[in-house]
Amino acid sequence: MSEAQIVKLGKKYGAMAERRLRAWQNLIQDIQHFDEDEKLHRVNKFFNQLLFVDDIKHWGKKDYWASPVEFLITNGGDCEDFSIAKYYTLRQVGIPIEKLSIAYVKALRLNQAHMVLTYYPKPSATPLVLDNLIGEIKPANRRTDLQHVYSFNADNLWLSKKGKRSTLVGTSDQLKPWVQLQSRMVNQDY
Template sequence: MLLLFASTLLLTQVDAESVRLSKADIEKLGNKYGAKAKRRLETWQNLLTELANESESNKLERVNDFFNQVRFIDDIKHWKKKDYWATPVEFLITNGGDCEDFSIAKYYTLKELGVPVEKMNLAYVKALEYNQAHMVLTYYPKPRATPLVLDNINGEILPASKRTDLLHVYSFNGDKLWLSKMGRRTTLVGTSDRLKPWVKLQSRIENNDINLR
């Protein structure tokens, strides 16, 4: 009985973080936010179906290319806030976001496609060419491998060792937080719930909370 309860709880938690949308969800959002927003959501959901049985490398390429078509817009201009982490649905409905939004959308989409969370990190870096903070998604083919970088500035997926324009600071995923260097996780420094924007984002995704103007 205890095992059955634990399995049910785990299933509930996984389902709560799903980014799958029903046809009714898409129809409702399309009626509210317009035909273009509806098409973007439909294309995204169709991509989830198309890639379900593809290799992880194909999933990375297709998901990276799909989201890199979205417009880059600073949070102040887009959300009238200094820092706002949008859900993938908000990102696509508004057809815009900043580096966090690109990385978050890729992370949750690849997670939905079965890529293990342990292989992915959201990584805070400094973009040296622009002299500013930036976020990318990193993917580890193997635990000790040099990760690949999925980025909206440079659309080509490259090993972190070849992205000398990025200075890695720290990285995190579902529940862990690391210091990082050259793209690699170096020191586990705690849990990702220390990052308040991440905690709020996860809660909004689980509750299907869409915060649009």
């Protein structure tokens, strides 16, 4: 995102939105050469500062997947917005796509659907979970409060078993909200 785009959005959405966008771009620049573990921790901490706001209250829609820019401009979103922003930011700082998945899970303590970002240090490894509910990054097998259902990235869609990708079932373009998000991001004026 260019300086001109940040300034333009700041004029439209206010000084605080501009500050958040600038902080995001500074984070991306600052951590480019850090190791992957440090990138995960910095990105998780950065986004977990934003506010959790339910889609109905925030967007007036039952389910809306915000782009990272929309999430930052409005200073809030729900679980998928946290996960999506972390996903795209980690991709921007060089984390390979095959190491990242957005996971649709059931948060057992809350008895509700939830989304988290998972990071696979190696293809067969137990992934680490980046979550807006818990600030600490933990291996999926230590997150017994989450029941994994499926996960996806920009390329693929998997069923999940025991916190890990288990069965490739297709491509992520089967997920309508993901396709809508991709379309908006391509067509956004920034």
